[in-house]
Amino acid sequence: MSTDCCKSGFNWDGKPTGKETTLAGNKAYVTGSNKDAAILFVHDVFGWTFNNLRLLADHYAKEANATVYLPDFFGGEVVAVEILDDPERREAFDFPSFASRNSKEKRYPELLACAKTLKSQYKKVGAIGFCYGGWAVFQLGADANLLSCISTAHPSLLEKKEIDGLRVPTQILAPENDFQLTPELKEYCNKAIPGNAVPYEYVFFPGLEHGFAGRGDPKDVKQKEGLERAKRAAVNWFKEWLH
Template identity: 30%
Template sequence: MALGGFCQDCFKGTLRGDAQPTGTVETIHGLPTYVARPDPSSQGEPLGLVVIVPDVFGWELLNTRALADSYARRGPFVVYLPDFMDGAAPPAYSLALLDKIEKPSPSWWAALIQKPWLALQLVAIFVPRLLRIRGSVTTPRVHAFFQALRRAAASSSSSSSPTTIAAAAAPPNGKVGVVGFCWGGRHAIDLCGAEAEDGRSLVDCGFTAHPSMVKIPDALERVRVPLSVANGDNDAFMGRDKMATLKRVLEGVVRDGSGGGDGGGRVHEVVVYEGAIHGFAVRGNPADPRQAELGLKAEDQAVSWFRRQFSST
């Protein structure tokens, strides 16, 4: 089942019923945003701001909020998880519907009646929502949010006494990183090649895991800041051939100095995890020791990456 350019695995995975988010919901630059902050007394001052552009299940998925909390604690970073989809994310329960469709049918009734009915429910859920979160609709919203972050940073740094609102919205140390999972991966890569109103890069660095709907090589050739990529060795969307092209293009971008910051010591990073399935960094099964380990490795990769980049940019 593939819809709107997504692969089937974009809609599969495990819900984190054990997750207990510790952040807050605030309005940041006009968007409802889940905000995770470190405790300065025990974790130190934040090194920068990390903004998560989520997978197709959006900003309310507990799995993604739990990741935001973990990033904030381990960084330490301030982490924003905005509603870039304007309330159009498919509901989390649709994951369970797809699981029911994929399970072997115990009877003719399940095969001929129940499963087609469940499939129709999924189509009714996804088609109108995927139209509302297509790139032409969401890209302006995503870019506007990051432009506002850059303006807030400039306002805070240029004023000896910035307003309380400007100071609260400004990225710590003026540094902004972006994370993109699946649906958000396309946006993260796009942002790594985008320019702010003042001519700076719109973000300082980026990380993406199992990105989908990425135009290769075009999107990668525009990357101008350090980018880290995590992917499975046989991903349903970003398969072996696409990953080989991705590596080759990013290596070329570094060599000609058009990406990776100044073209010097800061380069891109591509890590391929053997046995990882699409969605492993967010929706992997925590009860499966191997998938849980791979998800944690991707988290380690992201945290280490932002620590290094925020210390060098």
């Protein structure tokens, strides 16, 4: 299975407005000042320092009126964003080894600790995960006493048992072309999640590909419209379930 879409895309211009802190022992970017509502943002392969995701976190904080945390779940390892512009470096990046170092079994305890810490500090907590972060928010979404809702854009590594386990309102931002969220998995989500008796929103993005919501090309009209629509959809989802 190709992983090219997980390590390709575009850097966005802009300067994040938040600050760096720690959450449950993990380094984290935090933005926003709401004392009642928080969002846990689980990053993609480019990690917690990725400028695009920090800019999105700022948007979520301001537009959904929440405090957003983007922690490091790769143990300090940072994938150089330069591979986005360098095909040779992108080809040389050993994705299987990277994925092994950051397996579900290794990283989920950290994810759970961060979510529990936020739940102890805020009245309502939501979570959003892009690509790698997709499976993570599905697992967290199995506990209705922990999260108020989840959202995910083009989730990776997702298993049917994680879909079956959902117990909180769930939103999926799904591009048409996705080697991870395959047509078969899309169909399964659209049948299984309503059967879990939780509110469900499936937002489809025709013509777009895996990674568009966090690494889409803002100079391409279709991609720009898609990533902006994805941002608005997530904001509206959190406004509905966190307030």
